Amino acid sequence: MADPSSDGAEVFGNTFHGPTAFQAGDHNTQNIQHTHHHTALTPPPSPLDATADELARVIGAQWQEEAGLRQLLEPAPLPVRWRVSERKVAGRVVGATAEGAARARFGPLPGVPPATRARLRDGGGLPELHAVYGGLASGRLLLVGPPAAGKTATAVLLLLDALAHRAAQTAPADRARVPVPVLLSLDGWDPAHDTATDWAADRLTREYTLFHGRGGGARARQLLEQGRISLFLDGLDEVTGRLRGAMVSALETAPFRLVLVSRAREAVLTAKKARLGGALALEIQPVRPADAAGYLSNRLPAAPSAAWQTVTERLRTGDPAHPLATALASPLAIALLRDVYPDDGPVDELLDSVRFPSPAAVENHLLDHAVVAAYTPRPGHPRPRYSPETAERTLRHIARRLARDGSRDLRWWHIPGWTGQRPRMIAVWIVSTVVCGLPSTLLALRLEPSLVITVLGPLSMIGAGWGVALRLAKLSVPQPLASAGWRDIFTRETVTAGLVQWLSIGTALFWLVSLLPGFDHPPLWFWYLVTLPLGYSGVMVAGRGYEIVAYAPFLSVGAGRAYGRKRESDTSPSVVDSRSVGPRDVWRHHIGLRLFLGLLTGCALALYGGPMLAWNQTPLTGAVFALSAVLWTGATSGLAGNLAVATALAAVQLHHEEGTPVRLMHFLEDARRRNLLRATGPVYQFRHVRLQERLAADRPT
Incomplete structure (x- = not known):
């Protein structure tokens, strides 16, 4: 057999290191060379x-x-x-x-x-x-x-x-x-x-x-x-x-x-x-000037403006070493040129070799105008929700922050770390103390109307509010993203275990209390009601919801390690809807499902004492206790422990400090649709690295 390396048709520049002769996978055809023919192994049908x-x-x-x-x-x-x-x-x-x-x-x-x-x-x-x-x-x-x-x-x-x-x-x-x-x-x-x-x-x-x-x-x-x-x-x-x-x-x-x-x-x-x-x-390979001219001409009206005609004609017949022609060898520059200059724009100004003496000068000019062009109102297009000034200010702040972190990935759950945590903590402290503390203070005074309770009650509520603020402060540093959906939390195994735990404990307590003499025995349904939270906590602790109940009194026992030992293939039923998951989907999961589960945790805690107080005291006392439990636990587990909520609060703070939009996540998605950002899994990135670098610069150069 002739040495293939001596074949004149060989393309040079590559040196082979490593194996090529092995079969990998059921659907990779193994071609075995014989004297006159090849034999192919046809894969059998697969359930996949x-x-x-x-x-x-x-x-x-x-x-x-x-x-x-x-x-x-x-x-x-x-x-x-x-x-x-x-x-x-x-x-x-x-x-x-x-x-x-x-x-x-x-x-x-x-x-x-x-x-x-x-x-x-x-x-x-x-x-x-x-x-x-x-x-x-x-x-x-x-x-x-x-x-x-x-x-x-x-x-x-x-x-x-x-x-x-x-x-x-x-x-x-x-x-x-x-x-x-x-x-x-x-x-x-x-x-x-x-x-x-x-x-x-x-x-x-x-x-x-x-x-x-x-x-x-x-x-x-x-x-x-x-x-x-x-x-x-x-x-x-x-x-x-x-x-x-x-x-x-x-x-x-x-x-x-x-x-x-x-x-x-x-x-x-x-x-x-x-x-x-x-x-x-x-x-x-670099884009040829004629290809760039043809591509740009395809997006122009049948009768283009004189400025565009001049540019496209110069690209077809002019000097290929001209700064504009050299700059447009890059698809990035072509895309920017298309976006920056409308059909009637003065695009022929780029032919001025005095203003733009080099390809870098052309590209920098286009980069500097990319954001303004994306947010400038144009006929036939929806009016942008953000002004060009706001958009550029926001994207510059983001680019500088990413440059400081040495990253291209904009992880929205890291945004709380972009601002000082103290203003958010003080705001959450005040709101939680007032909103959550008032019902709790009234309940304490109703149960024990004394001077000590009058003094210690408000002080305790202030301390509890500070505890909620401390919970929020933990999200001011980069966090791992917990993105499990409801199917990952309420699995067949965890729900079954929770039901067994609920029914067994409820029944056991009923029989245990029935043996106590001189006790007003509630009916069986009452015990199943007050022990229902034990079933809920069992589900959450055993699955991916353990972080939600981790700060709820009586509900967090054993939370935090059970799920990590479970194999993913054993936990959740299959899903019907199939789609790619982007940053907005993950955001909606946290702001919706995990917030709801946090409030549901508060409801579970309310069932511990509410019915008992209603049975032995008054229905109003039980209702006030239930309300206090929902507010405090919901604030701790659903609000202060929610990455999406922390990000939303940080966005409000950034709005006052840097002038960025209040609805920062909405702005990021809008910037993606305007071809300035792209989504890669749950993170955003700038569409072009050069655009990020240009925006991150202290001043244009």
Whole structure:
């Protein structure tokens, strides 16, 4: 057999390190080369087919919406061009294509020819990129390029093409061989503690409700292990260098197809420590001036303004080294130009080489006007709810805060740490003392109308109010996000245990009290009523609701550790609705469900003493006690212990200190829809790193 390295069609720049000849997953075709033919192992039907199809539907809806917000699809996508990278970031191309090798890690997808060195020689566009993705024997693809080269946008378009190819497979067996592409960011993964499969399965269970509930994590793991999911991993360049190398090493044996997105510089630095075996590195090419002109012309009216005609014509026929043409080699600059200048805007001012002597000057000008343009009223569009000044002031504050933290991720549950906690504590102290303390003081005076109670009662209420404020203060430092839904709290096992505990204790107390002589015995239903909170607390303590009851008297015994020892696959029933989970969904969960459960905890505590006081004293006394219990416990467990409430209070404080909107979460979602932010799981990020850096600067340069 001839040495493949001597083939003149070889594309240089990649050196192979690592295995390519092993079979991974039930749906990865093992191609065994014989003298005259190949034998393919056809996977049997799998019960995971319906789950994979539903995941494909959810992923498609998610990224179609995201691509629409980014304006990647209409009126037509910006042409994407790529070539095999000559940087030292991956192995030799022959290692990725497995030409001449006995085995390949992955067989080509149905309807996709094998990727070969000859097909890769001249590079290509999006259709050819999908052919490489689907036909690459190693299943390892690196997309690299300089900052703002459109790497993530390319990955999104490739993902949509992969979904379209999967949907085009009419035969179930063929569709089962096409993995569902899932785009994830690499933040939060520590390869020292979790394998790539473990981490990805956990992310899937947190970000897609399809995998919530009983067996969700197990189904996600099966899809990954069988190669039914391919991962598009973004943000390799945003983690530390040491961690990047560990991630690449951990991805070496992942049993699924991979598309890894990174800046070229960071990819080269990572490759010096660890290389992804069998990977093929493709570099996104700069946008050609003619392509930029065509893309911009497609969004203009049939008779564009003279300014736009001048710019597009100059891009087609002018000097390609002109600062504007050079700046528009970046998809970021093209997107900003499209957003900043309306159809009748003075876009031709960018041709002035005196005002804009360099591509950096053009890009900085566009970045400086991006926020104002997004919030400037335009005919035919809804009027923005926020003024350009408010929007820019808010986004600058956020960008500076993220720069101070050294992060790109805006975790809304960390916002309480952006302001001083003292004003919030004082406000909560006063409100809780007045609102919650008044009924409690009246109750104490009703039970024991003495001078001591008159003095000590208000003092006790002031101290209790301070305790609520201290509970709120604990949320002023970065917190882990507790995002369990009601299906994770009220599971079949915990509800059954709570019912057994309630009925057994209620019955036992009834018989125990009935043996006491000279006691006014309440009926059996009364004991079941007053012991009902024990069943509720049993449910909460044993599941993910333990943090809610942790500060409730008599309800928090044993809280905090039981759930951690339970396996996720044993806890919750499957869900019917399936969707991707974004920051707003997590916010609504906390502001709604967890707040409701906190108030419900107060109701449970009220049942401890309210009926007893009503039976032995007066109904009014029992009612006042119940009201006090609901207020105090609800304030402690539902309000002061709620991350969403703490964030809302911090937003009010930021409004007075920095001039940001009171409804900060609403503003963040609005900024996402205006293409300034993007959602990555439960966190927000600036759409463009350069925009975040520009906004974080003390003054424009």
